[in-house]
Amino acid sequence: xxxxxxxxxxxxxxxxxxxxxxxxxxxxxxxxxxxxxxxxxxxxxxxxxxxxxxxxxxxxxxxxxxxxxxxxxxxxxxxxxxxxxxxxxxxxxxxxxxxxxxxxxxxxxxxxxxxxxxxxxxxxxxxxxxxxxxxxxxxxxxxxxxxxxxxxxxxxxxxxxxxxxxxxxxxxxxxxxxxxxxxxxxxxxxxxxxxxxxxxxxxxxxxxxxxxxxxxxxxxxxxxx
Amino acid sequence: xxxxxxxxxxxxxxxxxxxxxxxxxxxxxxxxxxxxxxxxxxxxxxxxxxxxxxxxxxxxxxxxxxxxxxxxxxxxxxxxxxxxxxxxxxxxxxxxxxxxxxxxxxxxxxxxxxxxxxxxxxxxxxxx
Numbered sequence: 370x371x372x373x374x375x376x377x378x379x380x381x382x383x384x385x386x387x388x389x390x391x392x393x394x395x396x397x398x399x400x401x402x403x404x405x406x407x408x409x410x411x412x413x414x415x416x417x418x419x420x421x422x423x424x425x426x427x428x429x430x431x432x433x434x435x436x437x438x439x440x441x442x443x444x445x446x447x448x449x450x451x452x453x454x455x456x457x458x459x460x461x462x463x464x465x466x467x468x469x470x471x472x473x474x475x476x477x478x479x480x481x482x483x484x485x486x487x488x489x490x491x492x493x494x495x496x497x498x499x500x501x502x503x504x505x506x507x508x509x510x511x512x513x514x515x516x517x518x519x520x521x522x523x524x525x526x527x528x529x530x531x532x533x534x535x536x537x538x539x540x541x542x543x544x545x546x547x548x549x550x551x552x553x554x555x556x557x558x559x560x561x562x563x564x565x566x567x568x569x570x571x572x573x574x575x576x577x578x579x580x581x582x583x584x585x586x587x588x589x590x591x592x593x594x
Numbered sequence: 595x596x597x598x599x600x601x602x603x604x605x606x607x608x609x610x611x612x613x614x615x616x617x618x619x620x621x622x623x624x625x626x627x628x629x630x631x632x633x634x635x636x637x638x639x640x641x642x643x644x645x646x647x648x649x650x651x652x653x654x655x656x657x658x659x660x661x662x663x664x665x666x667x668x669x670x671x672x673x674x675x676x677x678x679x680x681x682x683x684x685x686x687x688x689x690x691x692x693x694x695x696x697x698x699x700x701x702x703x704x705x706x707x708x709x710x711x712x713x714x715x716x717x718x719x720x721x722x
Contacts, residue, residue: 382655389648390665397679399672402699406668406706409713414657416716421656 372422379418387411459495466498467491474577478505483569487593502587503577507570509562509592562592600633623685630677661709668702 390407394400474489488506493499570590578588607629614622645666652662675698682691 379655382651383657386648386651386655386657389644389651390669393644393669395669395672395676397676398695399676399698399702402702403668403672406702406709407665409706409709410657410661410665412713413661413709413716414655416713416720417656420716 376418376422379421380415383411383414383418386414463493463495463498467493470500470503474503474505477577477580478573481569481573484508484566484573486573500581500583500587502589503574503581503583505570505574505577505588505590507566507590507592509566566592596636600636603629603632623681626684627681630681634677664705664709668705671698671701671705674698 387407391404394403394407470491470493471489474491475486478484478486478489485508486505487508490504490506492501492503494501570592574588574590575585577583578585581588607625611622611625611629614625648666649659649662652659675694679691679694682688682694
């Protein structure tokens with residue numbers, strides 16, 4: 370019963386709409402043509418209402434064949450949408466290229482164990498895809514070179530591991546210190562960048578610049594504080 | 595009362611056009627165009643209210659706004675074509691008036707193509 374009431378209400382609204390629109394029509398020869406289109410619209414509306422009652426899907430959305438006022442496709446809109454899509458793709462490609470280069474640089478720099486690279490920021494020209502600048506970020510607290518890692522090595526106070534025959538295995542005994550004070554003390558060490566680390570970083574940036582055929586001033590480095 | 599203003603403008607324009615038509619017919623045509631445009635601009639602001647009502651009714655009847663937009667465009671084309679055709683006829687250019695009306699009819703039919711296709715698809719789907 371509710372469905373029927375809904376259908377009748379919708380048809381009443383459609384009839385009122387049709388009468389209103391018909392009142393708006395101009396006189397003269399054009400009236401017949403406009404009335405024809407209005408008639409089609411009313412058929413559509415009634416069919417849509419009937420389809421809603423029958424819960425059927427025989428009504429489709431607006432057909433894909435749409436024509437602008439001038440009878441031609443809106444070329445400017447198509448071109449603008451295409452341009453926007455191309456820009457988006459180019460930006461995405463540049464970002465992926467930059468990320469890939471960053472990974473390459475990190476892998477290249479990681480071969481040197483004196484300093485630990487944590488990040489490589491690669492700036493790429495969007496138009497020509499050329500590398501503008503590479504900034505390598507090193508961690509000043511590299512453990513392998515000078516024994517300053519978050520997992521502190523025994524340092525001078527520790528003893529190297531030996532086997533039962535007192536043969537040196539070359540492995541440093543490791544002491545994991547969970548005491549907060551020790552970590553606070555270590556933070557002082559982290560900030561300190563040794564001249565050796567600076568030298569190693571400079572050498573690495575030179576290698577990277579040579580590898581990518583860049584000018585030396587295009588590759589920079591910095592230490593994480 | 596807007597209707598009094600509009601009537602006054604139209605009457606004054608008509609009298610002036612009759613006088614000008616004998617001495618300078620081109621000026622009479624220009625005057626008729628001016629009066630027509632002025633009257634159109636005076637009622638232009640009130641069309642918005644009608645469009646709002648139509649939009650509400652179409653939403654209530656679940657008619658797509660695209661269809662309503664097409665309908666309003668068609669009505670606009672019909673009015674503009676009628677207006678220009680009348681001016682052309684006043685200027686004794688019946689051929690131009692016919693051409694304008696022809697162009698308007700073609701544009702109306704072009705705009706009606708999506709609606710015709712939609713009705714056709716719906717009717718064809720009704721057939722088992």
